[in-house]
C-alpha cells in the first residue's frame with residue numbers, strides 16, 4: 001500500500017472502498033451536474049463521457065503492465081459507447097421537444 005501511495009487511504013479506510021479522485025479529493029455531490037433541462041444535462045453527460053475517456057488514455061500512458069492496461073482499454077471503449085448512447089438520447093429528446101413545442 002505504501003509503495004502504491006495508498007498508505008494514507010489505508011490508514012483511514014483499510015481495504016474498504018472510498019471514492020476519491022486521483023488527487024485524493026473525496027467524492028461529493030458537488031461533482032454532480034444537473035440543471036433539470038434535459039438537453040443541457042445530456043450535453044453535460046456527453047462531456048463527462050469524453051472526460052472519462054481522456055482519463056483512461058492518461059492512465060494508459062502511465063501503465064506498462066498488459067494485465068492492468070487491457071481492462072482499462074475495455075473501459076475506455078465503453079466510454080465511447082456511452083457517449084454515443086447519450087447522443088442518441090439527446091436526439092430523441094430534441095425530436096420530442098420539437099414535436100410537442102407550444103408556440
Ligand SMILES: [Fe+2]
Nearest residue numbers: 049052079082
Ligand atoms: Fe461512461
